[in-house]
Amino acid sequence: MTALLIRDLAQVVTPAAEGAPARGSALGEVTVLEDAFVLSEGGTIAAVGRMRDLGSLPEDVREVDGRGRCAVPGLVDCHTHACFAGDRVEEFALRAAGASYEELHAAGGGIMSTVRATRAASPADLERAIGRHRAWMLRSGTTTFESKSGYGLDRETELASLRAIAAAGGIPTWLGAHAVPTDQGDADAYLDFAIGEVLPEAARLAEAADVFLERGAFDAAQARRYLDACREAGLVLRLHGDQFTEQGAVQLAIELGARSIDHLEATGPDGVRTLADSEVIGVLLPASALFLDRPMPPARALVEAGAAIALATDFNPGSSFCESLPVICSLAATQLHLGPAEALTACTVNAAAVLGRADRLGRLAAGYAADIVLLDATDWRYLAYHLGGPVVAEVVLGGEPVELR
Numbered sequence: 001m002t003a004l005l006i007r008d009l010a011q012v013v014t015p016a017a018e019g020a021p022a023r024g025s026a027l028g029e030v031t032v033l034e035d036a037f038v039l040s041e042g043g044t045i046a047a048v049g050r051m052r053d054l055g056s057l058p059e060d061v062r063e064v065d066g067r068g069r070c071a072v073p074g075l076v077d078c079h080t081h082a083c084f085a086g087d088r089v090e091e092f093a094l095r096a097a098g099a100s101y102e103e104l105h106a107a108g109g110g111i112m113s114t115v116r117a118t119r120a121a122s123p124a125d126l127e128r129a130i131g132r133h134r135a136w137m138l139r140s141g142t143t144t145f146e147s148k149s150g151y152g153l154d155r156e157t158e159l160a161s162l163r164a165i166a167a168a169g170g171i172p173t174w175l176g177a178h179a180v181p182t183d184q185g186d187a188d189a190y191l192d193f194a195i196g197e198v199l200p201e202a203a204r205l206a207e208a209a210d211v212f213l214e215r216g217a218f219d220a221a222q223a224r225r226y227l228d229a230c231r232e233a234g235l236v237l238r239l240h241g242d243q244f245t246e247q248g249a250v251q252l253a254i255e256l257g258a259r260s261i262d263h264l265e266a267t268g269p270d271g272v273r274t275l276a277d278s279e280v281i282g283v284l285l286p287a288s289a290l291f292l293d294r295p296m297p298p299a300r301a302l303v304e305a306g307a308a309i310a311l312a313t314d315f316n317p318g319s320s321f322c323e324s325l326p327v328i329c330s331l332a333a334t335q336l337h338l339g340p341a342e343a344l345t346a347c348t349v350n351a352a353a354v355l356g357r358a359d360r361l362g363r364l365a366a367g368y369a370a371d372i373v374l375l376d377a378t379d380w381r382y383l384a385y386h387l388g389g390p391v392v393a394e395v396v397l398g399g400e401p402v403e404l405r
């Protein structure tokens, strides 16, 4: 692998706080170097600095002209549901006309309609679908993504989903408890099946397990049973919690030592304080709140209270058909009242912490992966400012410039 020098960059920007996840005022600390370079060798960043301090270069170095651009760390999407077939455009139109997401779910649509489409897809179809979604993400600057399964809810399709996610370069999370499939009896009977029949193999394919703890999905006792079994099998624990209602998800996440609790749109002041006093990372998904016309999560209160937060897209066909972390940064600034620096940290090194990779991903610093996004701007804050615009000019993955499709 050759060396890569990105030179004459208007700015090189990276989260500044030591350690991860950054919380409180550290969330908003970034280092900005003007007229700067990034040098990588063998897929790893070798040096970052000002042009005037550029030392001698390796012989085989390939140069990229960074004039008019800013470099930020490759974006890390720590919460997606990218492995699905079909779409929910019909449901989207119905919701526009007044139907609610929860009503559609209760009537057998929603998640279950994607389950039907995903079960009907072959493993090759699934690989093609997630490959397409992965290309969209890259074009938006996402160099690392997590994806959940959860649209199979039978053994074969759940395991095929986890394999397809890994084949597409994603970090697989087993969302075996996403909804109660109608062909498996009640929630408890379904969990007997999922834990007994799917978990042993899922635990070999996935890094983490996730559950939808919500009215109409799984209750706290069921979520606990599922997560206990998953932890026993060696998986990191995550929860979809407080999306529509508070059902004790924050307390459960803390008690079980979960890595994250994701959503939090319905979290009240007690939940904010409790979460802030814990190690659990709150993953905020503002595109999902926007897409469903729901209240935004209490981001500012969480940060002020000292909670660790990350930002993610929640990319999926039903509640957030949005793969763009730059759009999430815009929503973070306009809807969650996070500054651009807080947003950047939340979808780089803090998101990497959710995925257990903060020692290697999410910063432009020597020793970190050479995953780099070049913005088409001379002020890095365009990342959040240019709402929905073509702000990502180039992407470097593991030290190699990527052809964006």
Ligand code: NIG
Binding pocket: 081, 110, 111, 114, 212, 240, 243, 288, 314, 316, 317, 318, 319, 320
């Ligand atoms: O994170 N809330 C549960 N799961 C997903 C939505 C999945 C879907 O609607 O297909 C979420 O919003």
Ligand code: FE
Binding pocket: 079, 080, 081, 240, 314
């Ligand atoms: Fe989700």
